[in-house]
Structures are given as structure tokens and as C-alpha cells.
Amino acid sequence: MPAKGKHRRPKSLSLSRGFAVAGTGGAALVLPLIGAAGAHAAGAPAAATAVTPQAPVALQAAPVAAAQAAPTVYTVVPGDCLSKIAAERHLSGGWERLYADNREAVGVNPSLIHPGLKLNIGGPGEAAPAEAEAAPAPEADAEPAAQAAPKPVRKQAEQAAPAQREAAAEPQAEAPAAAPQSAGGFVAPVSGGISTQYKVAGAMWSSGYHTGVDFIAAMGTTVKAVGAGTVVSAGWSGSYGNEIVIRHADGKYSQYAHLSQLSVSSGQSVTAGQAIGLSGSTGNSTGPHLHFEIRTTPSYGSDMDPIAYLRSKGASL
Template identity: 60%
Template sequence: MASISIRSALAGAAALTTATTGAFVGPAAAADAGTEGSAFARCAAVAGDLATQLADQASAQHRAAVVAQKRHDAQVVQAERAARVRAAKEAAAKAARERAARHASRSAASGRGTLGGWMLPVAGAIGTPYHAASGLWSSGHHTGVDFVVPVGTPVHAAGAGTVVEAGWGGSYGNNVVIRHADGMYTQYGHLSSLRVSVGQRVFAGQQIGLSGATGNVTGPHLHFEARRAPSYGSDVDPLAYLRSKGVRI
């Protein structure tokens, strides 16, 4: 009777469990459900870690792309700036050459083949003036006047005369010295090339060479002097001398 009662009690408990949950879950089934839940949790954790890594990687790639784009934009801006500078320099050099050509043409029309018709030796802005004081020169001052022009600008004889020097002049670089009918001399220094030789007669406006940066210079220009003698140290104000010849400066 005792065993029957125990079986009845177990059967009643099973029936009650079935009625409450709709199914009886044995101990083995409960263990399986726990294992599956644990595996799912681990998978979810791995998936979460992977998603975080992918998000970090995407963020890093985005930052790298932004940096690369900024670097590219800076390079483009730098290249455009350099192109503008080159274009400005080329335009300035072209304008200087055109001014020199117009200047030479006017001089040729008024003075070619004559002993008169004085003119500026080159078309360009005046840089270092006459008698500027500096230890750069052995006399302590600038013995001529500088015309700031790019290398290759045509240089013309300021007046008619005879070439007494044409070649290397030490700190003057390649230079030409011309003796004029009034006994004065004009000098043209730092030339890149010469177009005349010693003993040659030249007229006002005749091209005698091309400007340059030879000798003792800090940049391209024409050094122009007026002298009482062909040698260094006999200089006078070159612009005043040209004005005395009727040149408008």
C-alpha cells in the first residue's frame, strides 16, 4: 500500500506539472536548455566584439581618409600657388622684354646711325641708387645705378661712342665700357653676354649685350656708370649725366 501511494503521488505531481506548463520537463531537458542558452550568450558576445572591431576599423579608415584628403587638398593649393608665382614671374619678364623692345624701337627711330639721341640703357625699375652707402663696395658707396631687369634683357648703348672695354671686369662680371665724344665714359656691368668688341663704333640705342647676374651681385640687374675716365673711381652721377644729354628719367 505504501508503494502505491508513492507512485500515485508522483503521478499526481507530473499531472499537475503538465496541466500548469503544458508539458513535463525532465531534468535532462532542463540541462540541455541551460547549455544552449550559454552557447547563445557566448555567440552573442563574440558577435558584439566583432561588431565593435568592425566599427573601430571603419572609424580609423574614415579618419585616415580625412587626413589623406586634407593632405591632397594642401598639395593642390601649394601647386596652384607655385603655378601663380611662376606665371607672375613669366609675365613680369615678358613685360620687361616688351618694354625694352619698345624702348629700343623708339631709340632706333630717333637716333640710329647718328651721334646723338641719348637714351636709357635698359627699360627697368631703378634699384640701388648712386652713392648708396655700404661696406659691400670698396669705395664705401655705390658708384653707379642699378636697373632691376631679368636675365636676358637687351642692353643698349646710352650714347654713340667707341667700345674701349668688352669682357670680364672682375666684380662687375661681363662688362662693356664706351668712350663718348665729350670725353666721358659709360659702363654696363653684370652682363650675361656681349654683342660688341673693343674698338667697335656704336650708336645710341645699339644693342651691346644682354643683362645678367655675373660678377659680384645679389640678383639679376644692369649696373650702369658714368665716368670721367675708363677706370674705377672716376664716377659721376649717371642719371644726372643722362639728364644733361636730354634723357627724360
């Protein structure tokens, strides 16, 4: 009997200790041999420590997930083209990815986008760099994450800087060529060759023929005024996209179409060789180029041979 009594006491004692420690929040498994009072004292701080770090993680995860799930809707404005939008918003995949994400809205020709068109910028799971930077609202609870965020942003800025410097240098590289192009005060609008001549026949033109010449010009090439004059219009012009018309001293008008950017406004005086905008593919265009006309009036349908006119003014083409 004494042996059986000794066998029962440890059982009831271990059971009571187990209940005492279980009431502290789950720390009992690491303290099977200490007393009930000790388990209560050690268990309370341990439970608090285990729960506290989980709260900031949940707070951080919610805004990040929300930012990554929502694409941005962009409304096309006059002068826009897909490559310009993709470059300005630093979209991965460039204009090709932007077109693929919005093919149903844009249609079969990626060059034909019109003001007011809604585009999705960044599909589900992709957030723009600016949004990712602004997303973590609870900074006090997530200091390590906030400190780590500027590193990739700085790397992106450093990677983008050389490209931006090269882009800024392009107009400067073309500017010196403007002076020697003309001995009589007129210059070519761009330095590229001609892709489509004047009066080429075709059903694609409403008049039945090409009313100007198309100069080869990559997206963003600086476009220059061919001679001194006054800007009579600068803005959106239907199938011509962004267009500038300049009146010259001899009463003739030069027209520059499909521009991606305008640098002058109506009523402004310009000089020969002055930068007036950037080439693009706005309006009814199959790709980046400069459509150029010489007219006897500021309106469509009064065209004349632009190459013959420029050569008569001393421009070198």
C-alpha cells in the same frame, strides 16, 4: 601476366619519348603524344625562335642604362649664370634644380659662379635630350625603338618653339622705345626703373658707397649704348662680371656691368640706342640687374652722377 605486360609497355614507351623530346631544347612539354622523330623535327625550329628575340633586348638595354647613369660635367665660362646654363641645356627644374645639384660647389649664393667652376648637369638617372637621342647605337637590331624616339623629340621642339619665339621677340618689343627717349642723342640703357641710387653708402662696396646706379632688368633684357661712341673694353672684369666700357665724344665713359652676354667688341663704334648686350647676374651680383656708371676715365674710381649726366644729354628717365 598479359595485363601486366601491357601495363609496362606504355611506361617504357612514354619514357623513351620523354628523353627524345627533352634532347630538342625543352619543347617536349607541349608534344607528349607524338613520336620521337616528330619531336626532333618540330623542336629544333621552336628552340631557335624562342632564343632569337632575346638578344636585341639585351643589346638595347645596355647603352640606354649607361646613358642614363652618367651625368655631364660642364665648365663655367665668362658670361655664364645658372639660369642661362639651365635654359640653354633645357634642364628640367630650371636653375633651381641645377643649383640644388651643385650647391656644395657653388656655395650659398647661386648668383656667384666663376669661370672654371665644374657643374654636374643632370643627376644619376637623368639624361639630357641630346644624349638620349644619340644613345641607341644598334639601330639595325632595334628598329621599333629607333622609330618611336623622334616622337617625343618633336614634341619637345614644338613645346620649346613658342618660348623661343617669345624670347626672340623681347628685344624687338623694347627697340621702338629707344627713339622717343631722347631729344639730344642719348637714351637710357634699359627701360626699367632704378633699384639702387648713386652714392648710397654701404660696407658691401669697396669704396664705401655705390659708384653707379642699378637699373631693374630681368635676365636677358637688351642693354643699349646710351650714346654714340667707341667701345674701349668688353669682357670679364672681376666683381663686375661681364662689362662693357664706351668712350663718348665729350670724353666721358659709360660702363655696363653684370651682363650675361656681350654683343660688341673692343674698338667697335656704336650708336645711341644700339644693342650691346644682355643683362644678367655675372660677377659679384645678388641677382639679375644692370649696374651702370658714368666715368671721367675708363677706370674704376672716376665715377660721376650717371643720372644727372644722362638728363643733361636729353635722355628721358
